Amino acid sequence: MALYEGIALIQEKQAVVLDLGTDYTKFGFTGEAAPRCIVRSEFWCAATRRYKRVHDYHTPEELYDNLVHMLHLLYFRHVLVNPKERKVVVVESLLTPTLFRETLAKVLFTHYEVSGVVWADAPRLCALTLGAPVALVVSIGAREAEVAAVVHACVVLRALTSAPLGAGAVHAELRRLLDLDNGAPLDLPDHVIEDIKVKTCFVGNRSRAERWLTESPPAAARDVQYWGGARGRILVSGRSRERAAEPMFARDNELASLPDIVLQCIMQCPIDARRALAENVLVTGGAANMAGLRPRLAEELRYLVTQPPYSERLHVREFKFHTAPAHDNAVAWVGGAVLGAGEAGAARATPRELYARERRLRDWVCLLDNTPPHHPHRDNLDI
Numbered sequence: 001m002a003l004y005e006g007i008a009l010i011q012e013k014q015a016v017v018l019d020l021g022t023d024y025t026k027f028g029f030t031g032e033a034a035p036r037c038i039v040r041s042e043f044w045c046a047a048t049r050r051y052k053r054v055h056d057y058h059t060p061e062e063l064y065d066n067l068v069h070m071l072h073l074l075y076f077r078h079v080l081v082n083p084k085e086r087k088v089v090v091v092e093s094l095l096t097p098t099l100f101r102e103t104l105a106k107v108l109f110t111h112y113e114v115s116g117v118v119w120a121d122a123p124r125l126c127a128l129t130l131g132a133p134v135a136l137v138v139s140i141g142a143r144e145a146e147v148a149a150v151v152h153a154c155v156v157l158r159a160l161t162s163a164p165l166g167a168g169a170v171h172a173e174l175r176r177l178l179d180l181d182n183g184a185p186l187d188l189p190d191h192v193i194e195d196i197k198v199k200t201c202f203v204g205n206r207s208r209a210e211r212w213l214t215e216s217p218p219a220a221a222r223d224v225q226y227w228g229g230a231r232g233r234i235l236v237s238g239r240s241r242e243r244a245a246e247p248m249f250a251r252d253n254e255l256a257s258l259p260d261i262v263l264q265c266i267m268q269c270p271i272d273a274r275r276a277l278a279e280n281v282l283v284t285g286g287a288a289n290m291a292g293l294r295p296r297l298a299e300e301l302r303y304l305v306t307q308p309p310y311s312e313r314l315h316v317r318e319f320k321f322h323t324a325p326a327h328d329n330a331v332a333w334v335g336g337a338v339l340g341a342g343e344a345g346a347a348r349a350t351p352r353e354l355y356a357r358e359r360r361l362r363d364w365v366c367l368l369d370n371t372p373p374h375h376p377h378r379d380n381l382d383i
Contacts, residue, residue, distance in 0.1 A: 012087075015118075015345075016079065017336040019091040020070070020104070022055055022142035023167070024286065026333040027074045030089060030340030034326070035333050037078040043069040060103060067107045075112070083112035087349050089340040091332045093139075093146065094121050094160060094364070101361055109355045116349030118340065119361065123148035123155050125335025126284055129325050134276040138262060138297075139332075140285035141166045145248070145258055147265040151273050157364065159268035161261040167287040169247040170197060177240035186234065196226050196236060197244060203292035204242045206299045212243060245290055249300055259300035267314050279320040288328040294321055 019026040021041060028035035043066070045052040054070045057063040075083050088108055092101065101119075108114045127135040127150040139146045145165040149156040171193045178196070179185050188196075202221075211218045220238030228234045248258040255264070262281075266274050283294055301319045304310060326334040339345040350361070362369045371377065 013085050015087040015089055015340045016081070017089045017091065017333055017340055018074070019122075019330075019333045019336065020054065021286075024142075024329065025054075025070070025074070026091075026330055027078060028333070028337065029079070030337045030345070032337055033334065035330055037074070038330070039073075039078065041070065043073050045069075060099060063100065063103045064107060067104055068111055071107060071112060083108075083114050086114070087116040087118065087340070088114050089118045089120060089336045089345065091120060091122055091125060091336045093141075094123065094148065094155065094157075095144070095146065095162060098363060098365075101363070105355065105361055109352050114352065116351045117355075118345055118349045120336055120339055120348075121155065122332040122335075123150050124153060125332045125339060126150075126282055126324075127153075128335040128338055129331055130280070130282060130322055132280050132322075134273060135280045135282055135322070136262070136266065136277040138258075138281060138283045138285075138288075140248075140258075140283070140287040142286065143168050145261065145285075145287075147261050149265055149269045149273070149277050151269070151277075156269050156273075159265045161265045161268075163256045163258070163261050165248045165256075165258050165261075166285070167194070167197075170201075170245050170287060170290075173247050174201065174240065174244040177244060178234065178236065181235045181237045181240055186228075186231065188228070188231075188234075192228060196234075198289070200224055200226065200236050201241050201244045201290060203245045203290055203296045205292070205296060206303065208242070209246060209249065209296075212239075212246075245293065249296065257300075259297060259304050262297075262301060263304060263310050263314060266316065267310065274314065275316055278316045279318060280322060281319060282322045282324060282331070284324060284328050284331040286329040 014029040014031060017026070017028055017030055017035070023041060024038055025041045026035040026038050028037065041054045042051045043054070052066065054066045057066055075081060090104065105117065108117055122139060123137040126137045126139070133152050135150045137148050137150060139148070143164060143166045144162050146160070146162040149159050171190065174197055175188065175193055178188065208218050221241050223238055224236045224241070226234045226236050251257045251260065266277050269277060283297065298319050298321060302317070305314055305316060324331045364370065
């Protein structure tokens with residue numbers, strides 16, 4: 001046996017990186033520049049004879065079964081590896097429900113018997129890809145838009161903001177506009193709406209958006225015809241193409257638009273980090289791929305920062321955006337691949353033996369995990 005073959009036998013195998021999103025799942029190996037597969041977060045259910053989404057569950061037992069089937073699909077069809085031989089880096093949102101985290105841990109440790117799992121939050125992984133000490137991560141997912149400030153590898157938790165302004169809001173508005181264009185309810189499935197959005201829709205600038213609300217709207221973009229298969233040709237008007245993403249920027253009394261939650265996150269951060277955060281904005285997520293989204297967001301931020309209530313408390317006038325070193329929908333996954341490839345990532349892994357003894361995960365919302373050991377109320381929390 002050659003020397004390098006003996007070294008290869010004793011080296012630990014590459015860990016896998018799992019980013020289990022609401023609509024799409026990214027799966028691959030650490031140290032690689034892109035996931036091995038990006039698939040829908042669904043599997044074929046033999047009981048109902050249809051595809052079932054992982055996040056469609058009513059009981060913990062149903063969620064457990066969904067995760068077992070989804071991970072089986074990833075491990076044995078897409079990457080063809082033995083789960084027992086590799087650690088896992090789980091990319092998760094800071095707002096992931098506790099039930100989902102604990103059930104996923106139970107599936108990984110007890111059903112697939114992985115040796116260790118690293119739990120890493122998406123904002124810090126996105127900032128890791130930039131190599132910048134300060135970053136404002138704007139993640140536009142399937143359901144929610146989340147804004148998190150990362151300052152020297154720490155997330156400012158009190159400044160974390162979110163709103164239901166993800167791709168689902170754009171799809172709902174596009175579905176309504178298409179029904180108006182064609183004069184009847186079309187009842188299009190989600191994948192068709194998503195395909196129309198990706199191929200035809202864009203985000204207009206702020207001045208055009210204001211003119212659409214007046215009595216003299218601007219000249220609309222060109223109408224297009226989308227082939228809907230059995231439904232025939234579907235008319236997608238220029239107005240629908242341009243106005244589908246407006247729910248992200250629509251303001252109300254709650255100030256819950258996408259630019260508003262970005263400014264609110266900056267405003268709740270320490271004053272000495274606000275300027276650096278405004279100059280290091282990173283927009284990620286599947287919905288961030290829409291044409292014109294970043295220029296429109298920058299334009300809205302520069303305008304709103306001069307208006308109350310931000311003009312009185314936030315003395316920032318310049319906003320700069322990073323270009324991610326990966327596709328917008330896989331930035332967090334690439335950060336997980338970088339983390340898992342280093343020695344620090346392996347040291348953070350929770351071993352299966354430790355989970356077998358405690359049967360719980362550390363969580364930033366749990367007082368038991370965030371109370372110092374010598375705090376006077378620590379004993380009461382342990383009971």
